[in-house]
Amino acid sequence: MACQGIDLLSTKAAGDDHGENSSYYDGWKAYDTNPFDLRHNRGGVIQMGLAENQLSLDLIEEWSKNHPEASICTPEGVSQFKRIANFQDYHGLPEFRKAMAQFMGQVRGGKATFDPDRVVMSGGATGAQETLAFCLANPGEAFLVPTPYYPGFDRDCCWRSGIKLLPIECHSFNDFRLTKEALVSAYDGARRQGISVKGILITNPSNPLGTITDRDTLAMLATFATEHRVHLVCDEIYAGSVFATPEYVSIAEVIERDVPWCNRDLIHVVYSLSKDFGLPGFRVGIIYSYNDAVVAAARRMSSFGLVSSQTQYFLARMLSDEEFIGRFLQESKCRLVARHERFTSGLREVGIGCLRGNAGLFSWMDLRRMLREKTAEAELELWRVIVHQVKLNVSPGTSFHCREPGWFRVCHANMDDETMEVALGRIHDFVRQHQQRRVKAERWAANRQLRLSLPHHHHLSPAHLSSPLALLSPQSPMVRATS
Numbered sequence: 001m002a003c004q005g006i007d008l009l010s011t012k013a014a015g016d017d018h019g020e021n022s023s024y025y026d027g028w029k030a031y032d033t034n035p036f037d038l039r040h041n042r043g044g045v046i047q048m049g050l051a052e053n054q055l056s057l058d059l060i061e062e063w064s065k066n067h068p069e070a071s072i073c074t075p076e077g078v079s080q081f082k083r084i085a086n087f088q089d090y091h092g093l094p095e096f097r098k099a100m101a102q103f104m105g106q107v108r109g110g111k112a113t114f115d116p117d118r119v120v121m122s123g124g125a126t127g128a129q130e131t132l133a134f135c136l137a138n139p140g141e142a143f144l145v146p147t148p149y150y151p152g153f154d155r156d157c158c159w160r161s162g163i164k165l166l167p168i169e170c171h172s173f174n175d176f177r178l179t180k181e182a183l184v185s186a187y188d189g190a191r192r193q194g195i196s197v198k199g200i201l202i203t204n205p206s207n208p209l210g211t212i213t214d215r216d217t218l219a220m221l222a223t224f225a226t227e228h229r230v231h232l233v234c235d236e237i238y239a240g241s242v243f244a245t246p247e248y249v250s251i252a253e254v255i256e257r258d259v260p261w262c263n264r265d266l267i268h269v270v271y272s273l274s275k276d277f278g279l280p281g282f283r284v285g286i287i288y289s290y291n292d293a294v295v296a297a298a299r300r301m302s303s304f305g306l307v308s309s310q311t312q313y314f315l316a317r318m319l320s321d322e323e324f325i326g327r328f329l330q331e332s333k334c335r336l337v338a339r340h341e342r343f344t345s346g347l348r349e350v351g352i353g354c355l356r357g358n359a360g361l362f363s364w365m366d367l368r369r370m371l372r373e374k375t376a377e378a379e380l381e382l383w384r385v386i387v388h389q390v391k392l393n394v395s396p397g398t399s400f401h402c403r404e405p406g407w408f409r410v411c412h413a414n415m416d417d418e419t420m421e422v423a424l425g426r427i428h429d430f431v432r433q434h435q436q437r438r439v440k441a442e443r444w445a446a447n448r449q450l451r452l453s454l455p456h457h458h459h460l461s462p463a464h465l466s467s468p469l470a471l472l473s474p475q476s477p478m479v480r481a482t483s
Helices: 023-033 057-066 078-085 094-107 124-136 152-158 180-192 215-228 251-257 292-304 309-319 322-348 376-390 417-453 477-482
Strands: 119-123 142-146 164-168 197-203 231-235 267-272 284-289 362-366 407-411
Touching (some): 094 119, 124 231, 142 180, 197 215, 251 267, 376 417
Parallel strands (some): 142 197, 231 267
Antiparallel strands (some): 267 284
């Protein structure tokens, strides 16, 4: 008989510190219960909370058809079946590690080189982050992370390892750029609380901002890490999804060219094929560390989340095809910039702005003017309307630990053109309805003030003095949001 009592579980299993009890995941649940479909459910929720690149999968499909030998399950590749099916070495296939190192250099424009012997596999970037957390810190110790940051880090880095993530507060007045002053403030604040800071974790390009970290900031971070003997983990899973200037700069390039004197034992890179290639189902995550001890420990831990040898074999063939990879990266860039321009220009048509971005699969959308007040509660109220009434699963900034209410991450590379146009149409309708309600409310407020200024206003009925919401339809989503 199956065990059903939560008291029968371990503290870890029964606890809720996995990080999934946030609005970020609640939006996914709303989508899962009523998913949009162009032909079968046009009234469903459109998934705009999933950072996934579906714009260039046809290129990979075409390559696969033209290279049947890359699969051990075809007549052309079956001669390798026994070797690959019996492969168990958690170092990974030598040809896979060589191809991955070559690909990582190609994605970064050949400005940095990678050693295949430092490539460690994991079950996606999730597994890579957790493995590094186990390798670099003890329970109760902390990493500093610039805000806003990816909500999944709370689960990936903290849930099982027991480490903490402490925010480095960044702000919209300088486009959420990380400054040394903010870093020092966060570091000193943690020390005053008696918390041991073991490292800094950044995403470059940023998720959710869609911006890159410039060379000077990366050099500052490497210098700070060296001076304070803390680790620097750079999550670069969107490195191949930079579609406009300025050009991408990797920490690997910076420590080779700008700060070659820094302590490389403290530098670690996380990469994946889930975003740039749109292959999250392959579960390919990579740890690249310049620290021999970390490479050895991470490799031992990787036995809990290896990439299947069949997947390694296929990818080794594809990633070794430099001509195809070059064409893929260029075409993906063109498609990403076209999608980004169409979506953000569609938002501008109704007065919605976004942080200027040049990378990633999403935009950081500014809805601050649509909040009834500048609070996290008002942001979540607006988010609930967008998810449940407008039926778009966008992600609120509070779930990314953003301290400024009104920002939302909206993904637009995980759908076809027609679905994106439906999403834009829903946004247009919602914004226009909101603007009309605001105009009515402002007129009511002006009329109310006028009545109050007239003689004998004490004879007015209570209805005349009620809230502006009284002018709105009971079916208005904003009315329902306040109930």
